[in-house]
Amino acid sequence: MFRRFFKSTSPLRPSPFGATISYVLLIIWAGVVLFPLYWLVVTSLKLPIQVNEGPFYLPFIDYTPSLHAWQYIFVDLRNDTLRPYMNTVVVALTSSALSLSLGTAAAYGLTRFVYRPKLGSVLVVLGLIALAVVAIGMGVPWQLAVLVAIVLAILAVQTLNRRFQRSLQNQDVAFWLISQRILPPVAVVIPIYVLFQQLGLLDTKT
Known part of the structure; x- marks a missing residue:
């Protein structure tokens, strides 16, 4: 009887002892993962003095909950809260739809057609894009x-395209697209933030 507690009936069904240990570890890990969310909620129900004097963990036991923070955000600062939030929603939905559309079109194009872009032309275009960004940053x-x-890119491609020998292939383009997934987001967010700041597009829907 005692041995059956440690015996597994199949590779997919652990023993009762193993299942118990697994559930205990999962419950502990779930607590670790969910505790920041719980702390976020209970902190939003505290007064500033309770936040500074804490920690207080249990509402109605350690402290009296208050909706002061929610009132401050949604009533006192209503416009300053809702406007950035709506801007974020609009930008997020628009960028997601645009990314999905462009990604689908790119995947279809790479599957159905064969591309032979010249490597030199691609580098020239990327260089001109970088120069344009630098110029915008300089005012x-x-x-x-x-x-x-755009004008320089068209002229450069038409003039220098024949001199470039090496061409890229579909798998090169696909690899470049996939490699962007490992690019650190902060490496892209900071330049985009600076660019939007220079263009006066921060905190807008455009």
């Missing part, structure tokens, strides 16, 4: 910087 109007970059 050049973004409309002018983008227009000049």
